[in-house]
Amino acid sequence: MALKLPALFITEMNRLLEEEADEFFATYNEPKHSGLRANGLKLTGEALRDLSPLVGPSEIPWADGGYYTSEEIRPGKHLYYHLGLYYIQEPSAMLPAELLGVRPGDRVLDLCAAPGGKTTQLAAKLQGQGVLVTNDNAAERTKALAKNVELAGIRNAVVLNEEPGRIADAFGAWFDRVLVDAPCSGEGMFRKDEDMIGQWERHSVERCSRMQDAILLDAARLVAPGGRLVYSTCTFSPRENEGTIAKFLAARPDFFVVSTDLPASFGFAPGRPDWLNDEEKAGLDEPTIASLAGTVRVWPHRSRGEGHFAALLERRPGDQANQACSATLATDGASIASAAYTAAGTLPPSVLNERDNGTKDQKASNGFLNERDNGTDRRKRGAAPYQAARQKPAPNHRKEAKHPVRVDETEDVLNKFEEFVKVHLNEGRQLPVFQQSGRLLVRGASIYLVPAEVPVLSGMNVVRPGWLLGSATKHRFEPSQAWAMGLTSRDAVRSLRLSSSHPDSLRYLKGETLQPAEADIVGPDGITPVGGKGWTLVCIDGFPAGWGRYDGTLLKNERLPGWRWV
Numbered sequence: 001m002a003l004k005l006p007a008l009f010i011t012e013m014n015r016l017l018e019e020e021a022d023e024f025f026a027t028y029n030e031p032k033h034s035g036l037r038a039n040g041l042k043l044t045g046e047a048l049r050d051l052s053p054l055v056g057p058s059e060i061p062w063a064d065g066g067y068y069t070s071e072e073i074r075p076g077k078h079l080y081y082h083l084g085l086y087y088i089q090e091p092s093a094m095l096p097a098e099l100l101g102v103r104p105g106d107r108v109l110d111l112c113a114a115p116g117g118k119t120t121q122l123a124a125k126l127q128g129q130g131v132l133v134t135n136d137n138a139a140e141r142t143k144a145l146a147k148n149v150e151l152a153g154i155r156n157a158v159v160l161n162e163e164p165g166r167i168a169d170a171f172g173a174w175f176d177r178v179l180v181d182a183p184c185s186g187e188g189m190f191r192k193d194e195d196m197i198g199q200w201e202r203h204s205v206e207r208c209s210r211m212q213d214a215i216l217l218d219a220a221r222l223v224a225p226g227g228r229l230v231y232s233t234c235t236f237s238p239r240e241n242e243g244t245i246a247k248f249l250a251a252r253p254d255f256f257v258v259s260t261d262l263p264a265s266f267g268f269a270p271g272r273p274d275w276l277n278d279e280e281k282a283g284l285d286e287p288t289i290a291s292l293a294g295t296v297r298v299w300p301h302r303s304r305g306e307g308h309f310a311a312l313l314e315r316r317p318g319d320q321a322n323q324a325c326s327a328t329l330a331t332d333g334a335s336i337a338s339a340a341y342t343a344a345g346t347l348p349p350s351v352l353n354e355r356d357n358g359t360k361d362q363k364a365s366n367g368f369l370n371e372r373d374n375g376t377d378r379r380k381r382g383a384a385p386y387q388a389a390r391q392k393p394a395p396n397h398r399k400e401a402k403h404p405v406r407v408d409e410t411e412d413v414l415n416k417f418e419e420f421v422k423v424h425l426n427e428g429r430q431l432p433v434f435q436q437s438g439r440l441l442v443r444g445a446s447i448y449l450v451p452a453e454v455p456v457l458s459g460m461n462v463v464r465p466g467w468l469l470g471s472a473t474k475h476r477f478e479p480s481q482a483w484a485m486g487l488t489s490r491d492a493v494r495s496l497r498l499s500s501s502h503p504d505s506l507r508y509l510k511g512e513t514l515q516p517a518e519a520d521i522v523g524p525d526g527i528t529p530v531g532g533k534g535w536t537l538v539c540i541d542g543f544p545a546g547w548g549r550y551d552g553t554l555l556k557n558e559r560l561p562g563w564r565w566v
């Protein structure tokens, strides 16, 4: 065996797998599986395969747009990676988001999300409709999460750095779909990442299992009646898999296991209720214990993927437990809602809609109401939703006192932003996006498009309250890289059309100034030269790569240093 596996792990796997163990251990002498997944927000798997030799001929059968690839190809070093056209992801890791069955328009929560592989997959399922709240409690890791959200061009995501309990207090049972890709002992990743072996010795299965129990109980509070939750790990240990689910079902009988029923050709194995210990079985009836066979185990000796476990759970419709969550929301909301933002939006926040069963009085004591009332007023005045941020901040904004942003500064940011949209963007395509999919929010000098329906997230650690569109400086509005990545070439009045084989493409991604041919500065149709000067969306093979400023001869590179290909 090439890898030095922990002795305890070897003993345990021999005990569990019995006669299958030799076959299992033999996989540690074989190469690991690698994959990538086309970013469905930008192109299909077939389109990516037509474009790129990176994509091997072999599809990952359980993942939309997923392909096996080889490490030698180094897909992270390719230009298309920097355009957000795909995400490099281990094949089994593509399963949980598929199981969740996300539909466009859903409210989706990815609770343990960094660095964001499954988040980008869930966003593609939403196709820009609905809301994706993506969270990780490790502040450092949310940097990579936010970057991957932006690289993928996701427009309807909120990125949080919070503890699950605080999210549950604020949102209540608000989500149609929740993913808990739990921290785990990582036994299934030994072949992919040898460091996991050392970490296994330090982080015991028992410690992980306690964390999982707590996260899952908080996650349950966030699932709307009739909604679904996927729990997944990349470990083999029954304590962290069937054991965690069994204890959860005993604590939350309003949830049940949905049998996954996947094609036998995938090679997945059923969950193992027979591996539960007495403590885990306590309080469960026989049919519930047996239902754990409906969860999924991915074994490297049976499937073309590393070790994984996934359980699809559903919350029974119409249960009453939800009302308790809402009461907590309303009470806690009063303090949480000492708002963090300089301005709120027009669309009625639906945190207190009928799903949450909040009473009128509860609503009245909740700071979320400010936002809705103001929104109603503005709608009466007929103001366009995208002007939403023009309103006086509510008087009780706690963080505002710390970093005061005056209303006239908010006005200034908005004026500069509107001027930018008018001059540089194809308004006919952009305004409907602003009006239909969210509300504008000014925070400091930056402006965001917050997904419609998302409440004011006051008092929470918000990494990105929405799609970062850009920031105002003293003299102008500067569009963000995130905005560029979520646009198409048709959205800009002026774009630079580059082909990936042209040396300027690489030079642009590396941050260099370009001297483009005039004929390549084109209008929204991507063909007709437009000339003129100003902000220009740089597109490679038709996909946005970032902004530049064209002065008629040179194109100044506006890709921020953190985004440059080094």
Ligand SMILES: C[S@@+](CC[C@H](N)C(=O)[O-])C[C@H]1O[C@@H](n2cnc3c(N)ncnc32)[C@H](O)[C@@H]1O
Pocket: 093, 111, 112, 113, 114, 115, 116, 117, 118, 119, 135, 136, 137, 138, 141, 162, 163, 164, 181, 182, 183, 184, 211, 215
């Ligand atoms: C398996 S990783 C997630 C991988 C991610 N889903 C992806 O596809 O890229 C587990 C994550 O859970 C986070 N985590 C650990 N404890 C947490 C908690 N209590 N609440 C939220 N996230 C937590 C870790 O920081 C880690 O990023």
